Amino acid sequence: MDGDLLQQFAAVQRAQGLAANTIRNRHSIIRGLIRATGKQLPDITVTDLRLRLGRDGISAGTRRTERAAFAAVFAHLVEEGLRDDDPTLRLAKVRAPRGTPRPFTREQIDLMLRSGAYRRTRAMILLGYFQGFRVASIAATHGADVDFTSGTIRTVAKGSKALVFPLHPVVRTLAATMPADGWWFPARGGREGHVRPGSVTDAVRDAKVRAGITDPRLTAHSLRHSFGTDLVDAGVDIRVIAELMGHESVATTQIYTQVSADRRREGIHALEGVPLPQRSGRSQIAA
Structure with a gap:
């Protein structure tokens, strides 16, 4: 059943003009959710989603991407009459820190x-x-x-x-x-x-x-x-x-x-250097 649902969901996204890479990534995320819960999409609960998003070893950016994929597929299921509720509406927003560039030199x-x-x-x-x-x-x-x-x-x-x-x-x-x-x-x-x-x-x-x-x-x-x-x-x-x-x-x-x-x-190199002192100068102060 889920295979048919995902094919329908992919067709809807293509009709919306979404990029093939976006559709492919969402498909992978949703398949991962199905494997992790052992449930079909119409049976997945908000608790299942929270456990999936809260698992160890993923970044805030990944959580945000997965939450967006979940929101898209469950909104589709509600629109098609395959679910009465959208569990993602009860998910907290994912706060991701502002990214920093990681460039090659x-x-x-x-x-x-x-x-x-x-x-x-x-x-x-x-x-x-x-x-x-x-x-x-x-x-x-x-x-x-x-x-x-x-x-x-x-x-x-x-x-x-x-x-x-x-x-x-x-x-x-x-x-x-x-x-x-x-x-x-x-x-x-x-x-x-x-x-x-x-x-x-x-x-x-x-x-x-x-x-x-x-x-x-x-x-x-x-x-x-x-x-x-x-x-x-x-x-x-x-x-x-x-x-x-x-x-x-x-x-x-x-x-x-x-x-x-x-x-x-x-x-840091703009600060002009000085010779490193070899002595503390305390003896001269005492004199």
Whole structure:
């Protein structure tokens, strides 16, 4: 029964124009809920949901994402007459701390590009850093998205928004070597279309490991954080950065205005040094 319900729910979301990645992530979250409770969706209670959201080992951001998925599916069940109540209405809101960027340094990005990464992995890294693309946009890059005449590149961003961005010169050079009328990263194994976003994540992770970068916080999405952080450090207006990152509100972009590690290092080094005293000077004071 739940399989049919989830197929119907997926069809509703596609009709709403939600991104395939969003639908896929919600499906995974809901399947996890069903496995954890051992119940069918119409029988799940608010207590079940609280236990699921309150389990150990997940971040506040994950809890918030899962709560949103639960709210969407149970609202659908009520609308279709498959439940009389929506248990998510009794769930407390999830408070998630304001995020902080976790960018690669430019040196780390150069290392990944020069440490034996495959050509298509290098292309993924360049799109992530020089265009600020999310992994879903990287995976779905098509030759037809690039307009050499206007110097732009088109993508479908988070929330299924079709956006057009200026083409960075590095990506323009890259585009001349990529398929002009096909997916830049076609799926393998006989599948049609482009690679999944997870394949981009895996490829960048492998390049990171090959480059000897051990920070577990750095992921493929960190390339986008590097894009935003380095633009701030270069003095680009925050409103321009918001446009380049596809943010609807400048408030979302504000996390990149936090002082970067390089700026903090420059700040501490701005204090002029003094010779370290070898003696306390107490004997001279006593005299």
